[in-house]
Amino acid sequence: MPIKESSVIWKNGEFLPWHQATTHVLSHGLHYGTGIFEGIRVYDTPGGPRGFRLTDHMERMQDSARIYQMPMPYSAEEMVRASHELIRLNGLTSAYIRPIAYFGYGSIGVVPEEETPLDVVIAAFEWGAYLGDDGQQEGVDVCVSSWNRVAPNTIPAGAKATGNYLSGYLISREAKSRGFREGIALGVDGRLSEGAGENVFLVHRGKILTPPASSSVLLGITRDSVVTLASDLGYEVVEQPIPREMLYVADEMFLTGTAAEITAVRSVDGVALRAGAPGPVTRRLSEAFFGLFDGRTEDRRGWLEPIEPAESKIAPTGATGTMEIRNGAAVTV
Numbered sequence: 041m042p043i044k045e046s047s048v049i050w051k052n053g054e055f056l057p058w059h060q061a062t063t064h065v066l067s068h069g070l071h072y073g074t075g076i077f078e079g080i081r082v083y084d085t086p087g088g089p090r091g092f093r094l095t096d097h098m099e100r101m102q103d104s105a106r107i108y109q110m111p112m113p114y115s116a117e118e119m120v121r122a123s124h125e126l127i128r129l130n131g132l133t134s135a136y137i138r139p140i141a142y143f144g145y146g147s148i149g150v151v152p153e154e155e156t157p158l159d160v161v162i163a164a165f166e167w168g169a170y171l172g173d174d175g176q177q178e179g180v181d182v183c184v185s186s187w188n189r190v191a192p193n194t195i196p197a198g199a200k201a202t203g204n205y206l207s208g209y210l211i212s213r214e215a216k217s218r219g220f221r222e223g224i225a226l227g228v229d230g231r232l233s234e235g236a237g238e239n240v241f242l243v244h245r246g247k248i249l250t251p252p253a254s255s256s257v258l259l260g261i262t263r264d265s266v267v268t269l270a271s272d273l274g275y276e277v278v279e280q281p282i283p284r285e286m287l288y289v290a291d292e293m294f295l296t297g298t299a300a301e302i303t304a305v306r307s308v309d310g311v312a313l314r315a316g317a318p319g320p321v322t323r324r325l326s327e328a329f330f331g332l333f334d335g336r337t338e339d340r341r342g343w344l345e346p347i348e349p350a351e352s353k354i355a356p357t358g359a360t361g362t363m364e365i366r367n368g369a370a371v372t373v
């Protein structure tokens with residue numbers, strides 16, 4: 041999917057014109073996969089642009105940094121504030137925000153030397169439905185990948201790190217080459233894990249099932265939102281290890297993620313889901329989820345974070361420079 045460019049990108053405390061936000065070819069993260077990132081959607085709601093659980097995403101990024109012992113120079117709150125500024129400067133009302141932190145230029149070798157900077161970047165741009173508009177309406181055809189997800193105690197699936205996506209790349213690439221929209225992976229124990237970039241849910245005999253953290257999944261923020269909304273609607277949600285065969289006897293199946301939002305699955309390995317796509321439970325959950333963004337669902341937990349138009353100068357902790365906003369103009373200080 042081509043990137044729809046916007047005007048400015050935030051890097052290490054400064055706003056840079058889109059094409060000047062570059063990095064050195066010998067950056068550590070490029071060679072060794074030492075980066076952590078997030079993906080957040082901003083929705084154009086009746087009350088104005090709202091970042092969906094923006095703070096939770098920035099907190100998960102801090103967790104990813106802790107897992108890899110990366111010295112994040114900005115707090116979650118500072119990242120949230122910088123994102124607000126970025127959305128405003130780019131004049132966006134709906135967007136995908138992509139923060140990333142990676143070891144930059146300074147040393148060669150697997151463990152970066154102390155002086156190697158952890159570069160922190162936030163970009164924001166417009167983005168549509170990840171698994172396609174038709175996928176959103178009619179569901180997608182998926183396959184079980186021949187690739188397993190990362191084994192426990194190898195590369196942590198619970199950290200959202202750039203290097204992890206070599207796994208997602210293989211899973212999704214294989215699925216696409218075989219004519220499927222997305223690939224679903226099993227863990228090394230043969231049980232259901234997750235999609236290349238989505239968590240997986242099944243509906244079986246009225247219960248909603250999803251694999252637990254121990255099944256090598258990223259604990260998705262959309263996953264958590266869906267579990268909460270499903271409980272609000274009175275469904276029983278069970279987190280349990282799921283054997284592969286459940287995929288073929290489930291009534292419904294759907295994928296969740298910031299990119300995929302809630303996308304129904306129509307078939308797995310060519311076997312159609314019993315209750316169609318979207319099935320009745322998936323439809324109800326989708327209505328509750330998307331209803332948050334058009335006002336049909338009450339935002340009972342403050343998940344919709346207003347994008348504050350801040351005019352102030354912010355000096356993030358540990359930043360070498362400062363960022364300054366001057367009446368909507370992108371200014372590098």
Ligand SMILES: Cc1ncc(COP(=O)(O)O)c(C=O)c1O
Nearest residue numbers: 237238239258260261262297298
């Ligand atoms: C591997 C993987 N699993 C699950 C998810 C869903 O996470 P979230 O709902 O927080 O976007 C993502 C997307 O970020 C992902 O890349």
